[in-house]
Amino acid sequence: MIRKLIGSLLLLCLAAAPASADWFEEFKDNASDDELLRFLTAMPKGGDLHNHITGAVHSEWFWELALNAEKDGYRYYTKTKINNCKFASNEYGGNAYLLLFKTIPEYALNMLPECEQAEYQAVNQLEGELKQQWLDSMRLDQSHEGRAEFFEALWPRVGGMLTNPHLVADLLVMNMQAFGEEGLVYLEVQIPVHGFRDSSGERITPEAVADIYRARLRDDDAQATGVEVRFQLAILRFMPQAEDFLRIVYKFVAEQDLFVGVNMVGREDNDKGYPLRFLPTLRELRQSIGDVSLSIHAGEVDEPNAHVRDTLLLGADRIGHGVNLITDPDTMLLMRHGPYLVEINLISNLLLEYVNDYSQHPFPEYLRTDIPVALSTDDRGMWDSTMSDEFFVAVKEFDVTWRELQKLTRNSIAYAFIEDDLKDRLLEQLDTRMARFERSFRRGGLKSAATVEPQYRGFLCRRYAVCAPEQ
Ligand SMILES: [Zn+2]
Known part of the structure; x- marks a missing residue:
């Protein structure tokens, strides 16, 4: 009698288990990181x-936006070298003279002394390594970069475009x-x-x-x-x-x-x-x-x-x-x-x-x-x-x-x-x-998300090695 009772209790427990959630637990247990990202991208x-x-x-959006702004008459220049036009040491912050890749509009460039103007280069002329450095300068992608870089360097760099x-x-x-x-x-x-x-x-x-x-x-x-x-x-x-x-x-x-x-x-x-x-x-x-x-x-x-x-x-x-x-x-x-x-x-x-x-x-x-x-x-x-x-x-x-x-x-x-x-x-x-997403996933698995491509970005690639497939 007791065994029977335990048996029916067990059945009851199984029946009461959140069956609707099991499929997701099972998916997580078996999915690769890339599949998990694909699922989460497709999820409403x-x-x-x-x-x-x-x-x-994103940095490459800034590139596109800076070039595209020429349609509205804006031209942007970015600081690519220091000519020691003025004395500065250990400085940081919005007006830091030593801050490279600070990007400013043309009218602001024209207000600078001649020596400083020569430190800037037109954004639309950047290429190769220099262009890559400009792109990298706008994101926290190095292990030594953190709060100070974010507040005191990244924002001053992009502020002139904003x-x-x-x-x-x-x-x-x-x-x-x-x-x-x-x-x-x-x-x-x-x-x-x-x-x-x-x-x-x-x-x-x-x-x-x-x-x-x-x-x-x-x-x-x-x-x-x-x-x-x-x-x-x-x-x-x-x-x-x-x-x-x-x-x-x-x-x-x-x-x-x-x-x-x-x-x-x-x-x-x-x-x-x-x-x-x-x-x-x-x-x-x-x-x-x-x-x-x-x-x-x-x-x-x-x-x-x-x-x-x-x-x-x-x-x-x-x-x-x-x-x-x-x-x-x-x-x-x-x-x-x-x-x-x-x-x-x-x-x-x-x-x-x-x-x-x-x-x-x-x-x-x-x-x-x-x-x-x-x-x-x-x-x-x-x-x-x-x-x-x-x-x-x-x-x-x-x-x-x-x-x-x-x-x-x-x-x-x-x-x-x-x-x-x-x-x-x-x-x-x-x-x-x-509800529709859940239904179609449970029916067809990840195939139901086949048309959705993750927007692979740097953070996940650096931390979890979930990177865009090699072209
Ligand atoms: Zn915030």
């Missing part, structure tokens, strides 16, 4: 909620195309509208820049991607005038179509940008302005602190990175089961040294204690990676299940700053697409 996805669009530019609104609008569409090919349907990007200039160096107003973006989104090639786009404006939090700029961008977002949220960026290890600094200004703004959502970088720092809690107090619905949330148990409890989401950037956190190894990353703890999370790409051009690569890291390092993959993709729409009817529609479509 939701949105990218944490994306600095000006950092989402004051051309047509170039930024074009790189936005390139991203829509590439993300669309990976199965994304939504991009919520942090995009600048201030500090832009025309090809002669004349200022362009933020309103005119926004018009250029919106017009570009109406073009056929942008529409054909099927990717919805919304914009956030960000402030550099440690600047002396950051409160004034917060007032400006907050009002701008409230007034302008397609702009939905405000973000705060900049190194959190610079104490001058601490979250609660902005509480009085936000309270003042909320006196008279509504409908502005907040997604704010917080917890992207090495030390334990209460930045995530303080950022929720600022009114943020989403937290960018949240790496050190793990050090604040009260706030973790507060965030379980929502309503706030942590935007997880696995590749960024490793390359910028916020974790030394993935075993230190809190992502699985958040995911598996029901703190809402979604995967995002941060500055994927500089990591030389894709959204599928983020999923690859999640599966490879944390053995993410099929149910968890579904949850991650769903969250990336459910927590988007979009109108309710659009959100409902995208979620419904996502559920249908995921």
Whole structure:
């Protein structure tokens, strides 16, 4: 009798096992890394909620964009040698004289002393080794490169190209195309509208820049991607005038179509940008302005602190990175089961040294204690990676299940700053697409993804030896 009971209990257990997930566990056990990437590339996805669009530019896209900008009258020059025109030693940062491959527009070149002008070469004249060095200078592809290189060298190098609104609008569409090919349907990007200039160096107003973006989104090639786009404006939090700029961008977002949220960026290890600094200004703004959502970088720092809690107090619905949330148990409890989401950037956190190894990353703890999370790409051009690569890291390092993959993709729409009817529609479509993908994979295996080619990039090649096949 007892044996019979155990027997039926066993049967019951087997029947209750998540049969729908077994196929994915089996696939993971048997798939090569290349097959896993192929699967994850073909898998439908939701949105990218944490994306600095000006950092989402692969080096060869910058090459194409710089040359293509000549149609709008812009010509770019890059520093290829140092003629010792001025004294400099051990310098670093935005205006560093010694920084090679800093690219600037022609009007800025013309403002330099003659000696310095001779240090620059036209980008469209670069070839061979020099062109390769220019391309390599815009990504973190060396083991000695990390946080300092990213903040103090990469951004100053590309900044001169990013004051051309047509170039930024074009790189936005390139991203829509590439993300669309990976199965994304939504991009919520942090995009600048201030500090832009025309090809002669004349200022362009933020309103005119926004018009250029919106017009570009109406073009056929942008529409054909099927990717919805919304914009956030960000402030550099440690600047002396950051409160004034917060007032400006907050009002701008409230007034302008397609702009939905405000973000705060900049190194959190610079104490001058601490979250609660902005509480009085936000309270003042909320006196008279509504409908502005907040997604704010917080917890992207090495030390334990209460930045995530303080950022929720600022009114943020989403937290960018949240790496050190793990050090604040009260706030973790507060965030379980929502309503706030942590935007997880696995590749960024490793390359910028916020974790030394993935075993230190809190992502699985958040995911598996029901703190809402979604995967995002941060500055994927500089990591030389894709959204599928983020999923690859999640599966490879944390053995993410099929149910968890579904949850991650769903969250990336459910927590988007979009109108309710659009959100409902995208979620419904996502559920249908995921169910269809699962059905056809279980029927035909990877053959069902045969038409999808992974976008092989440098990060996965360097770290996991998943590289583009030799031509
Ligand atoms: Zn970021």
